[in-house]
Amino acid sequence: MxxxxxxxxxxxxxxxxxxxxxxxxxxxxxxxxxxxxxxxxxxxxxxxxxxxxxxxxxxxxxxxxxxxxxxxxxxxxxxxxxxxxxxxxxxxxxxxxxxxxxxxxxxxxxxxxxxxxxxxxxxxxxxxxxxxxxxxxxxxxxxxxxxxxxxxxxxxxxxxxxxxxxxxxxxxxxxxxxxxxxxxxxxxxxxxxxxxxxxxxxxxxxxxxxxxxxxxxxxxxxxxxxxxxxxxxxxxxxxxxxxxxxxxxxxxxxxxxxxxxxxxxxxxxxxxxxxxxxxxxxxxxxxxxxxxxxxxxxxxxxxxxxxxxxxxxxxxxxxxxxxxxxxxxxxxxxxxxxxxxxxxxxxxxxxxxxxxxxxxxxxxxxxxxxxxxxxxxxxxxxxxxxxxxxxxxxxxxxxxxxxxxxxxxxxxxxxxxxxxxxxFSLDGGRLSGPPNPAAPRAPAGLAAATPPLLQLPIEAEDNRRYLLWSTAGFPRMVNGRSSTNPPAFLALRTRAAGFPDAASVARLRALGVRTVVLHRARLAGTSWAGWRGRPWRGLGISRELRDGVVLYRIPPRRR
Incomplete structure (x- = not known):
């Protein structure tokens, strides 16, 4: 015992x-x-x-x-x-x-x-x-x-x-x-x-x-x-x-x-x-x-x-x-x-x-x-x-x-x-720890977006950031991360390259998307880099400039 x-x-x-x-x-x-x-x-x-x-x-x-x-x-x-x-x-x-x-x-x-x-x-x-x-x-x-x-x-x-x-x-x-x-x-x-x-x-x-x-x-x-x-x-x-x-x-x-x-x-x-x-x-x-x-x-x-x-x-x-x-x-x-x-x-x-x-x-x-x-x-x-x-x-x-x-x-x-x-790595004779980059911070203006959202740009690197930022309330969004991307998502990603235009706005409205978010810090080299010169009036949407983002609001179709 x-x-x-x-x-x-x-x-x-x-x-x-x-x-x-x-x-x-x-x-x-x-x-x-x-x-x-x-x-x-x-x-x-x-x-x-x-x-x-x-x-x-x-x-x-x-x-x-x-x-x-x-x-x-x-x-x-x-x-x-x-x-x-x-x-x-x-x-x-x-x-x-x-x-x-x-x-x-x-x-x-x-x-x-x-x-x-x-x-x-x-x-x-x-x-x-x-x-x-x-x-x-x-x-x-x-x-x-x-x-x-x-x-x-x-x-x-x-x-x-x-x-x-x-x-x-x-x-x-x-x-x-x-x-x-x-x-x-x-x-x-x-x-x-x-x-x-x-x-x-x-x-x-x-x-x-x-x-x-x-x-x-x-x-x-x-x-x-x-x-x-x-x-x-x-x-x-x-x-x-x-x-x-x-x-x-x-x-x-x-x-x-x-x-x-x-x-x-x-x-x-x-x-x-x-x-x-x-x-x-x-x-x-x-x-x-x-x-x-x-x-x-x-x-x-x-x-x-x-x-x-x-x-x-x-x-x-x-x-x-x-x-x-x-x-x-x-x-x-x-x-x-x-x-x-x-x-x-x-x-x-x-x-x-x-x-x-x-x-x-x-x-x-x-x-x-x-x-x-x-x-x-x-x-x-x-x-x-x-x-x-x-x-x-x-x-x-x-x-x-x-x-x-x-x-x-x-x-x-x-x-x-x-x-x-x-x-660990040796850099100039100095021992450095494993890579641990700083976490990206969400722009303050994102909080004003009304879900469901589409956030642009829409590449994989961007979508991962959006997912992390979505942990503040978990708003529904078209963006996502997976090696299995739905065909409709891939088609929408292609169509969204022309946003805001009549075809993309109509498609997003049909999906029920209420806000398109343009992240201004990430637009360089994308099709949205010239967003200021893109016409949006007459498409039935509104545009707001917020801290770090541009919000395009898409109201539902009137019955």
Missing amino acids: ERDLTGRRRRARELLLLALGAVALAVLMHWPLALHLGDHVAKDLGDPLAQAWQVAWGGHALTAQPLHLFDANQFYPYPDTLAFSDALLGYAPAGLIGNGPRAAVARYDVLYLLAYALAFAGAYLLARELGAPPAAAFLAGAAFAYSPWRLEQAGHLHVISSGGIPLALALLVRGYRDDRSGPRPWVVLAGWAVATWQLTLGWTLGLQLAYLLLALALVLLLRGWRPPRPTWAATAAGVVLFAGIGLAIGRVYLRVAELFPSARRGPEVVAAYSGSPLEFLAAGRDSLVWSGATAPLRENLNAVAEQALFPGLVIVALAAFGAWRGPWPRPLRLGLLAGALVTAVLALGYADADLRFLFPYGWLSVLPGWEAIRTPGRLMTLTTLALALLAAAGAQRLAARPGAGWRWAPVALTALVLVEGSA
Whole structure:
């Protein structure tokens, strides 16, 4: 009894130190972002702005329209527009804290740091469950959370938010283990709950986790393993929860795919984001160690953020040693090695759409759900996890070698992993932190616009800003951000180039748009740069000059 109590206290202390250490490391690796929460945006002014809006919308919808979470204020007047991309619904409760664009950016920055912390903690706990001591598990956490591959994914919160995968696996391993303490049904249920939460963050990783769990279950069942009887009810409840939430969310995405067939990624689209094995040698542009050395390889990539797949030299070398000489059971090491190799091959996609069935990913893509995935390279999430665990096994073996100095091998190797995965840069001999640009501020005149809105210019870079600014009240607007743009939106974007003219005004009035907003600071080089000379009288609209914007008000047609 006393021994059990001591063990629980030791476990609680380890978990507390892990949580504090994971957060501290995330803050350090992205310094000085923590000093500018709400004022600066992690990584860049692209997708992070739209994803800050997504989280804010989730919180708004939970209170304002909980039965219509996906009917967001973008792409008016279409329904289910939150499902035009990974929705990050799992972060919706965070959206209940604070209001407006500054709160949205601060919330995003905090979630960004916590995503890295959870990835580190999840991999640490999984390595511990598989037999790694704390120092080796620390290396596994660092290798998974800060692999050089993740540097180019830093602008995609739905991709870096991968910590639920190893955490769910760690809980399931612990819950199903029939050791001296016996199986733990509540831990099993917690594992399935975490897996379900990971699924709600988006299909990009949720689909990978679903098929990983299915594959692991099949392998274990074929090897004769059966869940301990005390966990049957928890297993059934967990599977029902995971499948039920997945099907409920999937129905919304299927509705979108039926309305817009382009939501199903065709072979040509997937091929454009696929590549050759040389992608595994291409590091991200922000890599402190490898950016310059691998620049020639990046020049041949169609999309660097999706195709730079370098997992890290230290991680790969340690993983190879761990697979060969690691102290873990041989079937486990071989299974992790096979998982790393299979997912790495799948991450390459297929180079030729017409010959796709000659590539392994071509066969994977015919399974349910994969037609929604555009970027095969994000399967590197699972590759990196397997490599990180094998690297922990390798570090554990090195630490067990005779000689006092070898005990510190995991610590030294972890430091190398962190340096290799760092986005710091050397500028004139001075070390600078990762890029965290200042958040754009909305012009004051925007608050006077009456929704529904059309904001101009209407390019992707502009629309992301408008979404962030729309967190002040969430006005409905024609603008939106997605890789699946409705055809009518694309047609309207073309027609709006002539605004204000009779054709564009008539179309906007028919849509129900009440205000067209011209952002004067962003008009240079666009068709609206000469807005002062464009006639508008006689079109049945009015024009107002406000702080930073021009408002064209379109009253409804008189009946």
